[in-house]
Amino acid sequence: MQAYTRHYVAQLAAQGKFPLSIWPYHSMLGGISHALVSAVEEACFFHTVTRQQQTRMELKGSHPLTANYSVLRPEVSHDPQGHPYSGSE
Numbered sequence: 001m002q003a004y005t006r007h008y009v010a011q012l013a014a015q016g017k018f019p020l021s022i023w024p025y026h027s028m029l030g031g032i033s034h035a036l037v038s039a040v041e042e043a044c045f046f047h048t049v050t051r052q053q054q055t056r057m058e059l060k061g062s063h064p065l066t067a068n069y070s071v072l073r074p075e076v077s078h079d080p081q082g083h084p085y086s087g088s089e
Helices: 001-015 038-050
Strands: none
Touching: none
């Protein structure tokens, strides 16, 4: 785990990201901080009804060993051996 941690922090630094911070109870799935802002949820509902096409929701953080500051992709997408994390590509 130490090699993984060093690799992860080095990748964040190489990308110019902030230093790693551990927030154990931040945005837990199902918690209020994980929910969509009501205006965004309304827009998704409106899109679904108007376009008659279901809005596709993306869950952040599907891999326990990487952080997602964005819904688009994790901050670090490969392990120390260069293998991609599942769902990151």
